[in-house]
Amino acid sequence: MLDVKARVCLNCYEYVLVNSASTKFQKVVAKFDEDHALHMLLTMAYGELPKAYVSKTDKYLANA
Numbered sequence: 804m805l806d807v808k809a810r811v812c813l814n815c816y817e818y819v820l821v822n823s824a825s826t827k828f829q830k831v832v833a834k835f836d837e838d839h840a841l842h843m844l845l846t847m848a849y850g851e852l853p854k855a856y857v858s859k860t861d862k863y864l865a866n867a
């Protein structure tokens with residue numbers, strides 16, 4: 804998992820993985836940002852993400 808990043812919502816304790824080379828993942832991040840528009844969002848290294856955060860990547864990919 805070298806240099807993998809996550810888009811994180813600090814309010815919901817949820818995240819999606821970021822892959823800027825993939826248009827599908829770009830849609831995932833855009834939709835995640837939209838759904839959490841009023842929340843505190845940030846992008847961080849996946850390796851630094853606290854364990855309490857839950858991945859919504861599969862859910863968003865299924866709808867991308």
Ligand SMILES: [Zn+2]
Nearest residue numbers: 812815839842
């Ligand atoms: Zn949120």
